[in-house]
Amino acid sequence: MHKKNHISDGELVTQYVSGNQKALATLVKRFHKTFCNHAYWIVKDSEVAKDIAQDSWKLIIDKVATLQNPARFKSWALRIVHRKSIDWTRTIAKQKQQKNDYKVTKSIRDIPLTDISQEKQQLKKAISKLSISQQQVVQLFYVHELSLKDIANTLxxxxxxxxxxxxxxxxxxxxxxxK
Structure with a gap:
């Protein structure tokens, strides 16, 4: 079902690099939806997928002149979209981990000092003087009853x-x- 006037991706890339802006518009029309779908497949968020596709186009436009084999444009461009999508998921995972780390240390500080025995107050005070990393391990080991292996994986x-x-x-x- 190819049109008679169908121009290959490689030809469009070559035309764009030579200065033909319409060739770029044709490439965008041809691949933008594919890029959005590929990004969505990885990030599972349509708005983020659109943003990733848009960011990918910026990089593609900047780097298309360095493409050695214009006929391989589609796989090259999809690899860029794929990498940007993976980077986004890693960033989000890292942010979630940092948020969880904060919650662990914050929960120790939230234990009220009132209505607990003198010994428990001293213990809480001693724990609060620990470094954040030590507080996390104490919290996970004694409060959440995780094994050292699970603590290592969590942190x-x-x-x-x-x-x-x-x-x-x-x-x-x-x-x-x-003391």
């Missing part, structure tokens, strides 16, 4: 680092409680 650290933080946190708490 994206090695099991050895989790053990070390827990050990040093315990030692610091012991010193604080002896």
């Amino acid at each position: 994206k650290i090695s099991v050895g680092t989790a053990k070390s933080r827990l050990y040093h946190a315990r030692e610091h708490i012991k010193k604080q409680l002896k």
Whole structure:
């Protein structure tokens, strides 16, 4: 079902690089929906997918002159869209992890000092003097009852680092409680 006047992608790229703006418009009409669909397949959000496709077009337009084989435009451009989509999902995952890390440390501080025994008040005070990373490990180990392996996975650290933080946190708490 090809039209008689169908121009290949490679020819359109060559024409655009030579200065023909209509060739770019034809490429955009031909591929924009494909780019949006590909981005949506990865990010699962239509508005974000449209933004990724738009950002990808900016990069494609800037770099199309460096394309060595214009006939491979579609796969080259889709690879750009794919990478931008993956980058977006990684950024969102990182932001969620940072938000969860903040919630863990914040929850220790939210334990009220009233209505608890003197010993518990001293313990809470000693925990609050720990570094944030040690507070996280203490919270996950004692409050959420996670194993060291699960703590390591949650905080994206090695099991050895989790053990070390827990050990040093315990030692610091012991010193604080002896005072």
